[in-house]
Amino acid sequence: MSTQDSDDYDKLSPAEREIRDKADRQREADEQAALPYSWKQSLEDVDIVVPVPKGTRARDLVVVIAKKKLSIGLKGKDPIMAGDLCQDVKIEESTWTLEDQSSVELHIEKVNKMQWWENVLTHHPKIDTKKIQPENSKLSDLDGETRGMVEKMMFDNQQKQLGKPTSDEIKKQEALRKFQLAHPELDFSNAKIS
Template sequence: MSDETTKKYDDMTPEERDAYDKVEKIREDEEQAALPYTWRQTLQDVNVTIPVPKGTRGRDLEVIIKKKQIKVALKGKPAILEGELCKEIKMDDSTWSIEDQQQVEIHLEKSNQMTWWENVVTSAPKINTKKIQPENSKLDDLDGETRAMVEKMMFDQRQKAMNKPDSDTLRKQDMFEKFKKQHPEMDFSKVKMDQ
């Protein structure tokens, strides 16, 4: 979303936003469906599935996975997937395999496990990462501290999208309100709270 679109989006009524989101989702789904592969992600990883002709073996493929690059091609043919990755990956934890001799499964472990990818390669159409609904079961898999951090990030992202204060600002405001109650004799009229 460009800044211009964001401004217009902020001025929309909830009904208009809903309609706009639906149209955008259809456009996004069509763009993603047109890709020669499918992909899904969690905060930790990205998994790409590429259909290939039945009977394809490992030796028939050229697969290159680097920290910020990827290439998957049938030998002697144009690449099915090639380009600069959206973000860096952990090469040691990233793998590929052939399933049933008819699809290539690629597992990319994200270097930064706190961000959503907009696409697999930067040349592909982007998805709106603000609309991603993480699977709750995945949140349940995280340890307490990590889960709390992810939930805080998700809350802050939602607040930011609505131009509301994030959790840190709300906490400061809350502390300030308590302090004011404890010290009614002080003049707080000149105090400015940073957003």
């Protein structure tokens, strides 16, 4: 969503936002359904399923998983999917298997385990990562401190995408406001806050 779209969105009523969100979700679902694969993710990893012709054997496949590139296809044919990955992956912890001689299933470990992916390959349609709802069971399985850290990271990531201050920046601004109120005799007009 561009800054212009974001500004327009902020001006919408709740009912209008719901209509736009529904339309965006449908457009996104249609774009993802048109891809030659399906995928899902957690903060730690990405799982991809690529349909192949029934009866395909592992030796018929060409699968390349590199730190920043991915290619899957049949020998002697154009790849089913190929391109630059949107983020780096851990090659040594990423695997693929052929299931029922009809699909290639990839499990890719993310290098950055604190960021949602907008897409798998950079040239494919993006999803709106601000709308991702992590599975409650997984979030609730975390201990209190870890859960708080994950929720803070999710909040900060959403704030950054919206061009708004992160939780740490909000705390700094609040501390400065309190200090200014406690010390009205000081001039803060030329203060630089970082």
